[in-house]
Amino acid sequence: MTPKDCIVERTMRMFVSHGIRAVRMDDVAQQLGVSKRSLYELFGDKEGLLYQAMVRYFDDSRRRWAELSAGAGNVLEQLFMVLGDVMDRSEETGRLMDSLKRLYPAVHDKLMREGSVRNREELRAMLRQGIADGLFIGSIDIDLAISVLYYTASALVSRRDLLLPEGISERKAFVQIVSTFFRGISTAEGLRLVDAYRARYE
Structure with a gap:
């Protein structure tokens, strides 16, 4: 270094x-x-x-995601692992990005643009891998799926004041909502895995 x-x-x-x-x-x-x-x-x-x-x-976050998901059995489990870590660290990341937006808006906007491009590229590769592995249906519009997943996850992470039903944690809500998204694009084998991973990562 x-x-x-x-x-x-x-x-x-x-x-x-x-x-x-x-x-x-x-x-x-x-x-x-x-x-x-x-x-x-x-x-x-x-x-x-x-x-x-x-x-x-953010580079450190990506390295951590790679290490965290190195033992994943498939791309669907990798997505659950990565998105779970995003949620677990959302308070810290949200605090930093909120401060940036208030104090250094040009830096904030540049990071958001660059991060969006990288995140979309990585999600695109993962969704294509899921299709190739028979976990996601091949007829999905990948770019639309990326937008739905990206903005849903971003909204959940940034809106920590989200009103949740009594007794449900933010992580459980996050996993449930993400699971619902994956169920919508999954094959029969993907559905089986989504239900298994939902129970494991809540």
Whole structure:
């Protein structure tokens, strides 16, 4: 890892722990033992450092998803694992993105655009794999399915004030709603697996 990468990594952890507003360039310089001048030469300003730190945050998420789902039996189980982790970490991610939207809207919008492209590409590959494996029906419109799943998951993650029936946890609600989506595009074998994974990952 280069010195610049180390700065990005450690600063990302500071933003996660203390909040974006609270972390100043002075704090980064002091905590990391580098000069403010070096920080400005490397990143331009706090916005430049913040952008790179948040890119690292989402790259770390993708690495974690790959590790988490390495033992999945099929792409459907992989989707349950990844989406469950998204839900479990939604409070932290939502807090960071809400702060970005308020304080650094240009950074927020750039990350959202870039993230949407990557997420859609990954979902497209997974849905195609599910079709090839006989878990999803081949006649689905993949791009429409991606939009429904992406925006449903995004809404559930960002709307933590969602009114839920008494006694149902956010995770259980999330798994139930995602399961309903998968049931709608599944073959008979896919349906069997959806029901099994729903019971396991709630």
